[in-house]
Amino acid sequence: MTQIVGIIQVKGGVGRSTIATNLAAVFSLKKPTALIDCDLPQGTSASWYAVRKSEVPPTNLTLATVRDYRELITRVRELSHEHRYIIIDAPPRIAEMTRAITIMSSLSLVPLGASAAEIWSTADLVQTIDEARRLRPDIDVRIVWNRFRSYTREAVDLSEAARKELGLKELATRLGYRVAYSEALARGLSVDEWLDKAAHAEILALAAEVKGILKEKGK
């Protein structure tokens, strides 16, 4: 059965493409995986994939781009025949697309930085998630903390406040602020392929945690 993971957020620049590309690259090491870039014309995941093709040997990774939610539904249906995982890089601020992604996904991840501005702007997303939940009550949406500075009191306080305020579950794995994420993205790589031990460990932990959640659902 194909498992779909959506990476959603209304705010831009929070790490959707970083998480989508890294998860897609790591998942494709074991199983055929498709990465769908819905954030056009920007197309960060699509650009990453184009650079990747010239950098590393072809793997089990397919890229698709879609412009609206109808096209997304069609592509997901087609890709699910031959892919074990589909990772969807969502656009910011298009509620219709975000709702469709949330409904189609086995798990949706919401990248969030522990800053007041990011947390405030995520309140809009919670409304879209609530609408999706009315159509499909068992949707699973979880925060993934990105650029997290575990050593600052502010980050810890804000993450606790956000958990309560947004009413979303969160992943245990948190991604730190590391230059490896932007360097790997620019070179079409995952941080697993980039020589940064800390980022490498974080992404493998994230992939393992996500797979664990998906496995539970597949039972």
Ligand SMILES: Nc1ncnc2c1ncn2[C@@H]1O[C@H](COP(=O)(O)OP(=O)(O)OP(=O)(O)O)[C@@H](O)[C@H]1O
């Ligand atoms: N944990 C991190 N540490 C350092 N840099 C990061 C981290 N996560 C993301 N970045 C960088 O922040 C920028 C924005 O990240 P990314 O493109 O993944 O976000 P996005 O939500 O997809 O943004 P957009 O709205 O532009 O699509 C990129 O340059 C990325 O390399």
Ligand SMILES: [Mg+2]
């Ligand atoms: Mg992006």
